[in-house]
Amino acid sequence: xxxxxxxxxxxxxxxxxxxxxxxxxxxxxxxxxxxxxxxxxxxxxxxxxxxxxxxxxxxxxxxxxxxxxxxxxxxxxxxxxxxxxxxxxxxxxxxxxxxxxxxxxxxxxxxxxxxxxxxxxxxxxxxxxxxxxxxxxxxxxxxxxxxxxxxxxxxxxxxxxxxxxxxxxxxxxxxxxxxxxxxxxxxxxxxxxxxxxxxxxxxxxxxxxxxxxxxxxxxxxxxx
Amino acid sequence: xxxxxxxxxxxxxxxxxxxxxxxxxxxxxxxxxxxxxxxxxxxxxxxxxxxxxxxxxxxxxxxxxxxxxxxxxxxxxxxxxxxxxxxxxxxxxxxxxxxxxxxxxxxxxxxxxxxxxxxxxxxxxxxxxxxxxxxxxxxxxxxxxxxxxxxxxxxxxxxxxxxxxxxxxxxxxxxxxxxxxxxxxxxxxxxxxxxxxxxxxxxxxxxxxxxxxxxxxxxxxxxxxxxxxxxxxxxxxxxxxxxxxxxxxxxxxxxxxxxxxxxxxxxxxxxxxxxxxxxxxxxxxxxxxxxxxxxxxxxxxxxxxxxxxxxxxxxxxxxxxxxxxxxxxxxxxxxxxxxxxxxxxxxxxxxxxxxxxxxxxxxxxxxxxxxxxxxxxxxxxxxxxxxxxxxxxxxxxxxxxxxxxxxxxxxxxxxxxxxxxxxxxxxxxxxxxxxxxxxxxxxxxxxxxxxxxxxxxxxxxxxxxxxxxxxxxx
Numbered sequence: 001x002x003x004x005x006x007x008x009x010x011x012x013x014x015x016x017x018x019x020x021x022x023x024x025x026x027x028x029x030x031x032x033x034x035x036x037x038x039x040x041x042x043x044x045x046x047x048x049x050x051x052x053x054x055x056x057x058x059x060x061x062x063x064x065x066x067x068x069x070x071x072x073x074x075x076x077x078x079x080x081x082x083x084x085x086x087x088x089x090x091x092x093x094x095x096x097x098x099x100x101x102x103x104x105x106x107x108x109x110x111x112x113x114x115x116x117x118x119x120x121x122x123x124x125x126x127x128x129x130x131x132x133x134x135x136x137x138x139x140x141x142x143x144x145x146x147x148x149x150x151x152x153x154x155x156x157x158x159x160x161x162x163x164x165x166x167x168x169x170x171x172x173x174x175x176x177x178x179x180x181x182x183x184x185x186x187x188x189x190x191x192x193x194x195x196x197x198x199x200x201x202x203x204x205x206x207x208x209x210x211x212x213x214x215x216x217x218x219x220x221x222x223x224x
Numbered sequence: 225x226x227x228x229x230x231x232x233x234x235x236x237x238x239x240x241x242x243x244x245x246x247x248x249x250x251x252x253x254x255x256x257x258x259x260x261x262x263x264x265x266x267x268x269x270x271x272x273x274x275x276x277x278x279x280x281x282x283x284x285x286x287x288x289x290x291x292x293x294x295x296x297x298x299x300x301x302x303x304x305x306x307x308x309x310x311x312x313x314x315x316x317x318x319x320x321x322x323x324x325x326x327x328x329x330x331x332x333x334x335x336x337x338x339x340x341x342x343x344x345x346x347x348x349x350x351x352x353x354x355x356x357x358x359x360x361x362x363x364x365x366x367x368x369x370x371x372x373x374x375x376x377x378x379x380x381x382x383x384x385x386x387x388x389x390x391x392x393x394x395x396x397x398x399x400x401x402x403x404x405x406x407x408x409x410x411x412x413x414x415x416x417x418x419x420x421x422x423x424x425x426x427x428x429x430x431x432x433x434x435x436x437x438x439x440x441x442x443x444x445x446x447x448x449x450x451x452x453x454x455x456x457x458x459x460x461x462x463x464x465x466x467x468x469x470x471x472x473x474x475x476x477x478x479x480x481x482x483x484x485x486x487x488x489x490x491x492x493x494x495x496x497x498x499x500x501x502x503x504x505x506x507x508x509x510x511x512x513x514x515x516x517x518x519x520x521x522x523x524x525x526x527x528x529x530x531x532x533x534x535x536x537x538x539x540x541x542x543x544x545x546x547x548x549x550x551x552x553x554x555x556x557x558x559x560x561x562x563x564x565x566x567x568x569x570x571x572x573x574x575x576x577x578x579x580x581x582x583x584x585x586x587x588x589x590x591x592x593x594x595x596x597x598x599x600x601x602x603x604x605x606x607x608x609x610x611x612x613x614x615x616x617x618x619x620x621x622x623x624x625x626x627x628x629x630x631x632x633x634x635x636x637x638x639x640x641x642x643x644x645x646x647x648x649x650x651x652x653x654x655x656x657x658x659x660x661x662x663x664x665x666x667x668x669x670x671x672x673x674x675x676x677x678x679x680x681x682x683x684x685x686x687x688x689x690x691x692x693x694x695x696x697x698x
Contacts, residue, residue, distance in 0.1 A: 004308035007467065007521045011289040014529030027290045027472075030283075031438050034473040037276045040269045040482070057492065094509075117510040120423060136493035143511060150510045153452045171478040185298065187439045187474075189511055190456075191499035198449040199495055202361035202377065203407040204248075204384050205255040211360055211411055212418065213449020213496065 031185070036172050043135040043169030050134045051221065054167045057137025061196030062209060063217040070224040071098055074161055075108035077220050082111070082124060085216070087157060092118060093126040096146035098161065117148035118155055125151035129162040130181075131174045132219075136195055139219065140174050143190035152192050158214035160194070163222045225343050225371060227576050229560035232583035239554040248381050249555050256546035259490020260597065266492075273482050278601045280476045281537035285528060291437040291470045292519075298440025302502030304515040312342035315520045319344055319429065319462055320351055322516055326460055328353050328426035332418075334444060334451030335359040336431030337375055337540065338464045338520060340562045341575075344429070356421045358450040360414055367394050373556030375563065376488050376542040381555050384410070418450070428454035428512070432465035433484070433539065435517070438473040441501040442517060445484060445494045452498055461500070461512035466520045468536040480539060483599035488541040523575045531610045535570050537600040544594035544604060550587050559584060566594035570607040578611055582620050585611035647688055650681040 001009075043050065055065045068077050082089055090112045093099040104113045118125055127147045131140045139160050143149045152158060168174050171193075182188060198213030209215050228235065239245055264270045284291055296306050307318040315338075323331060331353055333339065345366075348355040357366040361379035365372060367390045372378030379387075388404045391413055404410055430451045432442040442463045444451045455461040471477045485491040503515040527533055545551040545565025556564030561581065563571050569584040585608035594604045615621050616629075635642050657663050657680030665673045672678055 002308065003310045003314060003521075006310060007308055007525055008289045008292060010521075010525040011292070011467070011528060014525065015286050015288060023287055023290060027287050027294065027437075030472050031294065034438060034475050036475050037280070037479040038269055038272055040267060040273075042267070061492075061495070120419070138493055138497075143508065144505070145507045145509055148508075148510045149452070149456050153449050153456065171481070172475055175474045175478070185438060186302065187441055187499055187501045189302075189501055189503070189505050189508065192452070193493070193497040193499075194495065195491075195493045195497075196495050198447070200360045200411060200448045201255075201489065202359070202364065202379055203387060203410055205251045205377070205380075206407050208408055208411040210415065211448035211450065212358065212415060212453055 034175075039170045039172055040135060043133070045134075045169070047165075050169055051164050051167050054132050054134040054137055055219075055221070057134065058139075058196065058217075058219055059137070061137060062199075063137065063196050063219055065219045065221060067221045067223055071101070071161070071222050072103055072107070074102050074220055074222065075104045075106075075111065078126065078159060079108040079111050081159065081218055085157070087124055090114070090122075091124045091126050091159070092116065092122050092151065092155070094128075094145060094147040094151060096128040098128045099126060118150035118153075120154065122155045124157040124159065125155040126159045126161065127151050129160050129166065131177060132162050132167040133171055133174060133193075134167055134169055135171070138171075138193050138195045141192045141194060142178070142188040143192075144188060149190050149192065152194065153213045156210065156214055157216045157218070158194075158197070159218045159220060161220045161222060163224070167221075225340055225562055227561045227572075227580050229572060229576070229581040229584055231560055232558060232587060235558035235560060236554045236587070239558045244383060244386070245381055245555055248383050249552060252380065252546055252552055256490065256542075260487055260543060260546070261490075263486035263490040263492060267482070267486065270483075270486070273479060274599055274601055277480045277483055277599060278537060280471065280479060281600060282534075284470050284472055284476075285468075285533060285536055288467065288470060288528065291472060292467060295435050295437040295440055295470060298437070299502070299517060300440070302440050302515075303505075304440065304502045304517060307516060307518045309518060309520045310522070312520070312522055315342045315464070315518050315522075316344055316347045318516075318518045319464070320347060322460060322462060322514075323348065323353050323427050324351065326426055326514075330354045330356065330421070330425045331427045331429055332356050332358050332422055332425040332454045332458065333362070334428070334430035334446065334454045335362055335378070336429065336464050337372070337562055338431055338466055339429060340371060341522065342464075342520065344464075356418070356425065358418050358421065358454055359446075360411065360448060360450075363414055363418065364390065367391075371557070371562075373564065374542060374545060375540050375567075381557065422453040422457050425454070425458045427460045427462060428456075428458040429462045429464060430455050432463050432469050432517070434471045434477050434480070435465055435469045435519075436471055436474060436477055436499075439501055441499050443477060443497065443499050445481070445497050447489075447491075447495045449496055452496060455498075455500065456511055458512060460514035460516065461503070463500070463515075463517040464520070465517055466522065466524060468524050468538070480599075484539055484541055487543040487597065487599040527574050532570065532574050532607055534602050535567070535574065535604075535607060537602055538567055538571070539600060540567075541599060543597040543599065547593040547597050549589060549591060549593075559587075566604045566608070567602075570602075570604055570611065573611050573614075578614050578618065579620055582611070582615040585609075585615070643685070643687055647685050650685045651683060653680045654683045656680065
């Protein structure tokens with residue numbers, strides 16, 4: 001007998017009690033309905049308060065936040081952020097149309113913008129989030145040519161643009177959105193939930209930022 | 225990892241007398257405990273979520289065979305490869321054969337206690353493959369040739385000064401006069417060195433906090449981002465999981481995630497929660513070309529359907545050890561195997577045998593704090609008691625303890641004699657203690673009185689006072 005069959009049949013003997021049809025139906029129903037459990041009230045608030053909560057929670061975990069009126073204003077906000085932190089005027093982003101359609105040359109002529117997955121020398125990247133979760137100030141990013149995963153981790157500075165209307169109250173709201181876009185019973189290859197910049201407490205429990213991932217996380221909220 | 229749990233008593237004495245370790249352990253109490261309490265207090269639904277999380281895992285364990293099969297078919301459909309292993313040897317073999325096929329020279333590793341359980345690092349090294357731990361704490365102890373002493377803070381037993389000395393000894397290519405006084409400098413140095421390792425690695429191995437039946441995904445929860453670089457940059461990503469990591473749906477995982485970070489580090493949410501489903505897809509510009517999940521049993525299925533089933537609900541947050549007075553005093557290494565603290569005292573006998581690890585469930589005062597803070601409401605003290613019973617039944621308990629228990633049970637079954645004997649003993653101890661009310665030393669109780677006085681009974685026994693009608697508080 002294969003290891004697989006040995007393990008599964010041992011489990012069946014220990015828990016099965018013979019009612020295979022009933023158990024199968026219970027499992028199929030649970031997976032299909034993916035019912036919500038208790039969701040904290042914290043995120044169950046109107047849109048304006050939700051965005052405020054998202055922002056407050058993100059700042060509480062050392063992210064920084066800026067607001068712009070429309071996606072056309074993102075290039076200027078990015079250039080200003082780079083100047084503020086004495087970073088080179090060079091960023092990399094994926095093929096996401098929101099990023100591609102921003103007026104980079106017009107609004108930030110000194111900024112060099114390249115696309116593709118991150119390279120080790122890149123200091124700053126820009127991603128477009130599929131959503132945010134107000135409950136904990138969490139960004140949700142999905143993999144693909146639009147937002148290569150390495151952009152989220154390799155550069156020391158990660159800038160993420162998110163539409164205010166994409167900020168949800170709970171993780172569960174995001175799952176429903178992803179199911180709608182990608183279908184039931186599957187996920188994009190990688191879903192990254194990002195809550196503040198990288199950190200470690202491994203040296204005498206003192207929190208240090210930038211252990212391996214980005215030292216800085218800057219969130220640009222597009223209010224339009 | 226070769227168990228040293230039989231040596232628990234000696235290990236514990238050594239730990240108590242280790243000044244460096246005691247200094248390092250001081251940080252446990254102030255740090256984790258207060259942070260967890262604050263995080264729990266800030267979420268009004270916390271206690272209800274604990275009930276729901278318990279119920280989710282109970283349901284999953286009752287249907288574990290079906291959920292595993294469902295997860296496997298989804299993971300395979302996404303292009304992943306599933307390797308079922310009954311024993312650590314099979315798991316090592318599965319990992320080695322992937323690495324050899326890819327001609328791997330270097331493997332980066334995210335934090336994974338199961339890879340400690342199967343001792344993958346020495347096996348990789350024997351095969352000429354360089355295993356590189358990338359979690360900062362794991363990297364530090366790898367340099368020191370040690371094992372983790374805590375499941376989420378593996379280097380909690382090491383002080384900053386020791387880390388500085390280790391870095392100076394190992395990173396000899398860097399200037400000897402560089403300043404490493406601040407922990408920031410140490411973190412930066414490790415960051416620079418490991419960055420190159422991520423890029424050079426052929427294979428990345430991570431653990432899994434959860435496997436999801438609904439989507440065939442695996443989930444890791446980290447703060448450093450090392451797990452993400454480990455799994456994104458190399459050609460192949462190997463996930464090391466066990467059968468008890470299973471959770472049915474994305475909603476169910478989300479509920480448990482609301483408890484995990486709060487219970488572990490007191491964070492509202494960890495910095496990175498990463499959901500992986502299969503390898504690189506058409507159009508992807510990065511990510512691993514191969515995605516493997518090694519799913520290990522190693523004795524866990526044998527705990528299903530027994531009085532120990534509930535321990536399989538564990539999500540490895542470490543709250544039980546953070547709150548354990550025994551762990552706080554002796555640290556994790558004394559437990560002698562992969563999992564220390566209360567969870568180790570219950571899990572270890574189940575995985576490597578009560579003959580090997582029978583001392584661990586005895587290393588508890590039954591104060592109950594572990595169960596009080598366990599997000600999955602695992603009745604840890606009750607299970608330690610079950611292991612003590614098993615140890616007694618299989619005659620593994622030491623002779624002196626058995627004789628003592630035998631005498632007590634003989635006496636306890638004779639109430640008249642019991643009252644007489646305890647009454648005499650109470651009065652005798654009270655007389656011996658005199659006005660101070662405390663005993664400095666007592667024959668047969670040296671283990672207690674060597675370190676502190678024994679409070680003496682005040683005179684008559686409770687039962688005698690009850691009988692004489694003294695029933696209200698005075």
